[in-house]
Amino acid sequence: MKILIINSGSSSIKSTLFDFSKSVSGKESQTEIAKAMIDEIGLKSCKFNFNKLTKTTVKNTEKCRINHHESGVKLILETLLKTKCIKDLSEIVAVGHRIVHGGEKYTKPTLLNAKIIKEIEKLSSLAPLHNPANLSSIHACQKLLPQAKQIAVFDTAFHQTMPEKAYLYALPKEFYKKYQIRRYGFHGTSHKYVINEALKILKKSFPRLTAPKIISCHLGNGSSITASVAGKSIDTTMGFTPMEGLPMGTRSGSIDPGIVLHLSNNLKFTPKEIDEILNHKSGLLALSQISSDMRDIYAQSKKGNKHAIFTLEILSYQIAKYCGGFAAAMHGVDALIFTGGIGEHAFYIRDRVSTYLKFLHIKKTLVIPTNEEKQIAMETVELV
Numbered sequence: 001m002k003i004l005i006i007n008s009g010s011s012s013i014k015s016t017l018f019d020f021s022k023s024v025s026g027k028e029s030q031t032e033i034a035k036a037m038i039d040e041i042g043l044k045s046c047k048f049n050f051n052k053l054t055k056t057t058v059k060n061t062e063k064c065r066i067n068h069h070e071s072g073v074k075l076i077l078e079t080l081l082k083t084k085c086i087k088d089l090s091e092i093v094a095v096g097h098r099i100v101h102g103g104e105k106y107t108k109p110t111l112l113n114a115k116i117i118k119e120i121e122k123l124s125s126l127a128p129l130h131n132p133a134n135l136s137s138i139h140a141c142q143k144l145l146p147q148a149k150q151i152a153v154f155d156t157a158f159h160q161t162m163p164e165k166a167y168l169y170a171l172p173k174e175f176y177k178k179y180q181i182r183r184y185g186f187h188g189t190s191h192k193y194v195i196n197e198a199l200k201i202l203k204k205s206f207p208r209l210t211a212p213k214i215i216s217c218h219l220g221n222g223s224s225i226t227a228s229v230a231g232k233s234i235d236t237t238m239g240f241t242p243m244e245g246l247p248m249g250t251r252s253g254s255i256d257p258g259i260v261l262h263l264s265n266n267l268k269f270t271p272k273e274i275d276e277i278l279n280h281k282s283g284l285l286a287l288s289q290i291s292s293d294m295r296d297i298y299a300q301s302k303k304g305n306k307h308a309i310f311t312l313e314i315l316s317y318q319i320a321k322y323c324g325g326f327a328a329a330m331h332g333v334d335a336l337i338f339t340g341g342i343g344e345h346a347f348y349i350r351d352r353v354s355t356y357l358k359f360l361h362i363k364k365t366l367v368i369p370t371n372e373e374k375q376i377a378m379e380t381v382e383l384v
Contacts (some may be wrong), residue, residue: 002033002091003375003380004148006073008137010129011258013038013072014374017085017092020381025299030377034085038072048075052083069136069270070143077144095141096380098131098189100242100373101155103180109383111369112138112150120152126184129279148269151383153376158188159226159233165331166235185236187218191226192367193375198373199231206363213330215323218370219349220340221249221292225319226328235329243278246318247290248264253281253318287311294342294349315343316349321357327360335364343371 001021007014015036023030029340037049046066058078060279066072080086083088097112101123110116117138124131141150161165165184168176175181194216200375202212211230223246226236237254239247247253255278263269269277285292288311290300299306327333336357338350344367 001093002086002382003094003096003143003377003384004092004145005096005098005376005380006137006141007373007376008130010133011039011041011043012219013041013076013137014373015076015306016377017080018090018248018374019247028373030381033143034080035373036076036079038066041066041069041072045050046072046156050076050079050083052085052108054085058083059154060159062319067124069133070140073137073140073215074144087143088287092145092148093147094151094380094384096151096153096376097134097138097141098155098376099134100155100186101127101138102152102156103184104160106152106154107157107160109379110152110154112152116147116152122154130187138308139352143285145218146178149384151380152188152207153379155186155188156184157370158192159183159185159236162235163233169240169339170324176236181240183236183239184232185224186238186242187222187224187226188233189372189375190339190370191216191224191228191233192216193372194370195226195228195231195335197368198335198366199336202364206334209334212334213327213332214332214337215326216339217319217323217343218255218340219246219338219342222251223248223340223342224327225322227330228329237328246322247287247315250280250283250285251277252286284311294346296375298348310373312348312352316352316356319349319353323353324358326359327357332358333362335366336366339368339370 003018003020003170004098005016017033018034019031020028032053035051035054041045045063048062048064049097050060066075077089100118103123120131120135169182171181197213198214199212200207210326214228216226222242224238225235227234245253260274263274283292284297288297290297297308301312342349
């Protein structure tokens with residue numbers, strides 16, 4: 001059974017084709033057949049990477065012009081046929097789509113229909129960079145793969161186990177009841193995957209642990225930290241939008257809300273200008289005055305650049321501060337996970353954070369590469 005996974009960003013598509021099969025004994029196996037990545041959709045030149053992962057490996061990187069997500073999905077399907085990953089599009093039984101914002105209603109994988117698609121459209125105001133792109137790819141797959149079941153896997157779903165004391169803001173109650181303003185949390189698919197992997201490791205190393213307390217740090221251009229007990233999210237750093245929490249590549253993370261009022265009322269910035277500042281001109285880019293890319297910042301820190309050195313320190317401090325708070329909320333922590341581009345590769349951040357948290361005597365500190373596409377595929381197959 002072939003399952004296609006589509007993970008669409010505002011200007012990108014990541015895709016993996018899986019083959020799920022059962023042996024004579026009934027054990028299920030999964031094989032990655034191909035992976036594709038399209039960057040910079042809508043710009044003059046896109047980069048298209050395609051890897052066929054079977055015995056006759058095919059690797060291809062090319063520049064192309066992709067104006068919208070539908071063209072991107074079409075290119076991926078054409079390449080799957082051209083490289084003989086599939087003989088016919090009808091082989092694809094289902095498509096699993098990553099949907100960034102599912103609100104409170106969607107807590108598990110969901111078979112898409114017209115009604116649900118309309119509800120996802122309504123939620124676009126809460127994730128304006130992501131949900132419209134997710135929907136564009138859904139429409140493309142409905143058109144190009146009419147025989148396949150379209151499944152939505154929501155990034156917010158994993159965090160719907162948070163208790164009220166974790167997700168409510170100290171605002172008048174009607175803001176939650178009438179406008180659904182609350183902490184939702186994001187990166188749920190990634191956190192769920194790495195936490196489940198960590199649970200397997202802990203079960204072998206510490207079999208007497210009945211409800212492992214885990215803190216997972218998804219650190220990349222967007223970053224979030226999640227506290228979980230027995231595999232269930234109990235709190236997370238991202239909130240009503242993906243802007244809350246840690247300073248990120250170009251996002252400010254948590255700031256005093258009074259700053260927004262000051263920018264608007266006293267300095268006369270427009271809402272659009274404030275959005276641009278907080279989402280695109282802040283974070284690591286603003287702190288370092290160099291780049292939003294941690295690799296560039298680290299390279300400059302080795303040359304003694306004081307802004308770069310300070311950026312590494314403030315990010316490490318903020319990560320450790322949130323981890324310490326979550327350890328208090330869980331009455332301890334058994335394992336700390338690092339994942340994402342920074343989490344997996346920036347050892348200099350991991351070292352600083354671990355130094356801050358030494359007093360917690362954490363049993364395991366793990367670096368686990370995330371695999372959102374694999375998690376989406378497993379949940380899609382479960383529903384199909």
